[in-house]
Amino acid sequence: MSAREPLTTRLAGFGTTIFAEMSALATETGAINLGQGFPxxxxxxxxxxxxxxxxxxxxxxxxxxPGTPELRTAVAEHQARFYGxxxxxxTEVLVTTGATEALAGALLGMLDAGDEVVTxxxxxxxxxAVIALAGARVAPVLLAPATxxxxxxxxxELRAAVTPRTKVLLLNTPHNPTGKVFDADEMAVLAEVxxxxxxxxxxxxxxxxxxxxxxxxxxxxxLPGMTDRTLTISSGGKTxxxxxxxxxxACGPAPLxxxxxxxxxxxxxxxxGPFQPAIATGLRLDDAFFAGLGPAMAAKAARLxxxxxxxxxxxxxxxxxxxxxxxxxxxxxDGDGMALCRELPALCGVVAVPNEVFYARPxxxxxxxxxxxxxxxxxxxxxxxxxxxxxx
Numbered sequence: 001m002s003a004r005e006p007l008t009t010r011l012a013g014f015g016t017t018i019f020a021e022m023s024a025l026a027t028e029t030g031a032i033n034l035g036q037g038f039p040x041x042x043x044x045x046x047x048x049x050x051x052x053x054x055x056x057x058x059x060x061x062x063x064x065x066p067g068t069p070e071l072r073t074a075v076a077e078h079q080a081r082f083y084g085x086x087x088x089x090x091t092e093v094l095v096t097t098g099a100t101e102a103l104a105g106a107l108l109g110m111l112d113a114g115d116e117v118v119t120x121x122x123x124x125x126x127x128x129a130v131i132a133l134a135g136a137r138v139a140p141v142l143l144a145p146a147t148x149x150x151x152x153x154x155x156x157e158l159r160a161a162v163t164p165r166t167k168v169l170l171l172n173t174p175h176n177p178t179g180k181v182f183d184a185d186e187m188a189v190l191a192e193v194x195x196x197x198x199x200x201x202x203x204x205x206x207x208x209x210x211x212x213x214x215x216x217x218x219x220x221x222x223l224p225g226m227t228d229r230t231l232t233i234s235s236g237g238k239t240x241x242x243x244x245x246x247x248x249x250a251c252g253p254a255p256l257x258x259x260x261x262x263x264x265x266x267x268x269x270x271x272x273g274p275f276q277p278a279i280a281t282g283l284r285l286d287d288a289f290f291a292g293l294g295p296a297m298a299a300k301a302a303r304l305x306x307x308x309x310x311x312x313x314x315x316x317x318x319x320x321x322x323x324x325x326x327x328x329x330x331x332x333x334d335g336d337g338m339a340l341c342r343e344l345p346a347l348c349g350v351v352a353v354p355n356e357v358f359y360a361r362p363x364x365x366x367x368x369x370x371x372x373x374x375x376x377x378x379x380x381x382x383x384x385x386x387x388x389x390x391x392x
Contacts, residue, residue, distance in 0.1 A: 199229070
């Protein structure tokens with residue numbers, strides 16, 4: 001075999017995704033997996049039935065490259081229904097293999113070598129990897145727990161991160177892994193910076209319908225001056241508990257969608273033929289379904305948060321998403337969250353994810369660990385019972 005290193009230097013520092021490592025650890029040990037963010041119940045019967053009907057009806061070959069007309073129309077209807085955003089489903093909506101591919105297509109399609117992307121850390125782990133593949137650079141801005149119990153950023157740090165090389169502002173709200181929802185004042189600051197520096201904004205909004213009572217999701221594309229410079233990305237996986245279907249989309253101005261499609265067509269090209277009409281069915285469910293998602297997940301987060309506090313952790317209560325972050329230092333004084341996560345299965349039979357993997361500067365998240373609350377109540381209760389054995 002050749003001695004030449006096969007792995008590109010652009011990916012050499014990324015290794016195996018933490019989700020693969022921790023999920024494998026859960027399987028090996030039989031631990032409760034509160035690491036990877038997937039629910040342990042199926043989605044709405046109407047959505048599942050629509051997928052079965054599509055399979056039985058012969059929708060099993062390649063769908064159109066941009067996505068089925070039915071789903072593209074449903075996405076456009078969804079954006080108008082919930083946010084007042086008007087889209088042309090033929091030119092301003094692109095169906096992708098999950099939000100992950102939409103993000104990859106957008107970043108690979110828009111970035112040149114040497115470009116810079118301003119984004120917030122912690123960040124979903126694929127962001128930095130795709131930016132590296134594009135030959136671009138991450139300019140991180142820190143989100144940190146504030147005295148009001150929510151994650152905040154310093155507007156001065158945000159402005160300092162923007163340089164003449166900055167092309168894209170990458171925003172995730174509601175935010176994984178922190179559970180933060182950027183509020184109206186914060187969004188206004190981001191929009192001001194984007195307009196001032198003529199930035200493209202790419203938003204990851206996959207948790208848009210999993211916002212807890214008291215918080216409000218405000219899409220960037222709805223802010224003044226932002227419609228023509230914002231590409232909005234979302235998916236059906238989290239909303240409809242169908243994470244394995246990998247049906248996502250990117251929508252916004254035709255030039256941004258075209259740039260995304262230019263790269264996406266050479267990735268999977270198409271996927272999920274029978275699942276696309278099923279997600280279209282989901283997007284057209286009644287208001288009661290969507291209104292119930294946030295409160296139901298908030299109850300689970302509260303249930304898990306109570307157990308995490310009883311175990312001795314310092315809990316940062318989320319405003320949305322599947323996740324709750326804790327500071328491990330009351331339980332593990334050295335603050336080594338990575339070591340604790342690797343030890344937890346043997347200590348008490350629970351798997352979590354160390355937040356440091358979500359940081360461009362890992363030292364900022366070394367003491368933080370993420371637990372997923374998107375499980376059945378009896379699973380959460382058993383996990384809390386096991387975690388209670390850690391209490392000092």
